[in-house]
Amino acid sequence: MKKLLVFANAKAGRDDEYNEWYDTVHIKDLLDIPGVVSGERYRVSPSSSARIAAPEHQYLTVYDVDGDVDAVLAELSARVGDGRIGVSDSVEPHSAKFMAWEPMSR
Numbered sequence: 239m240k241k242l243l244v245f246a247n248a249k250a251g252r253d254d255e256y257n258e259w260y261d262t263v264h265i266k267d268l269l270d271i272p273g274v275v276s277g278e279r280y281r282v283s284p285s286s287s288a289r290i291a292a293p294e295h296q297y298l299t300v301y302d303v304d305g306d307v308d309a310v311l312a313e314l315s316a317r318v319g320d321g322r323i324g325v326s327d328s329v330e331p332h333s334a335k336f337m338a339w340e341p342m343s344r
Contacts, residue, residue: 239275240303240340242310245295247333253296259326265299267323271313273305295333307338 248256265277280298303310317323325331 256328
């Protein structure tokens with residue numbers, strides 16, 4: 239099982255709107271993509287950010303992907319492009335980063 243990590247931010251002052259959209263719409267849209275098995279959301283912990291440099295992102299979603307992560311990302315892009323998946327205007331558009339992780343062989 240591979241992990242797709244998505245780091246993102248809401249626009250200033252729009253965290254509630256962003257989280258409502260992500261929890262009720264967006265995560266379900268991604269779970270409809272073949273190969274996306276599950277998704278779990280996180281937010282940066284205030285206690286940890288006080289001890290280290292300010293975090294670049296406030297939110298992280300970790301998706302479990304069974305299969306080809308590139309195919310999942312291509313399908314995501316296609317669905318956003320043709321409107322099957324909408325993106326809330328509460329999302330800070332230049333903040334999102336995607337990273338695919340795979341288990342290490344032992």
